Amino acid sequence: MKFCFHIKRRLSAYCEGELSAGELARIQAHIERCADCHRRLEQIRKNSRLMRQMPLQEPGDELWYAIARDLSSGRSPEPARDVPSGRWLGFSKRRLMRPAAIAIALALITTAMLLASQYGLLPGGHRGELNLAGYLDLVGDVAAAEPALREFPPAPGFTTVNWPEARATIGFPVIAPEILPGGYRLTSVRLYTHGGLRALQFKYRGEQGGLCVFQLPARSKLSFGEQPSEQYQSDGVQCRLLRSQHCSVYPFVLGETQCALMTRQTDPATVDALIQFFNAEYKKTH
16 A cells, blocks of 8 residues: 555656656556556546647736846846736726725714714713703793792703602612702702603702702713803812803712702802702712
């Protein structure tokens, strides 16, 4: 078997007459006895005849120009491939289509991200927007008719809810004390729902007038139109202060909850006490 394997490896050289006389005689004697090697020899001879009958093609002129250019510059010539014109045109079309496909894919991805951001599907993205600019105008109209403003008006788009039942449907930590410093008592809770956004309005009433607190997820956007604001700090709680003609607004964030305190109070000590009370209530449960 080992000798037969050796013969098969030498059959090509045997066909070309490249072996010594002694090796030729040994292989010839083996082929006469081994039918397998005889069939393999005939196949090799047939393939050789077919190769000799195939016409030789002269290389293209550009190949010789490329070789001459490489030799003159001292570089080793690289193997050149003669690509059929049809294949080259197909390859060019594919190269031209690739940027168009990438542009379409980028446009689809951008559109999907914009939609996901609008409806709160992206981690860390805004989950909707609550714009209270119109509500500030409403407060101004009510305050003009009722200077004492004993109670803030209900915000448009918000509906009164049963707070114990609605609490289970809110997707963010809510801070809803029934009594605030200064004797303010909770009178009603109103819910706003739009897309993936949930927001609450807590209305309080006290002897010195009314106030209200809006709460929504910290990832949501809270805006007041073009109302100017300034920095305000209440014992470690960073706030913004928006002043209108009839009330002041103090937006601040406690963990995952965004708050906006609206009050007619002008005493900084009273405002700080209210903000710190919400901060303490938040820390009790978190």
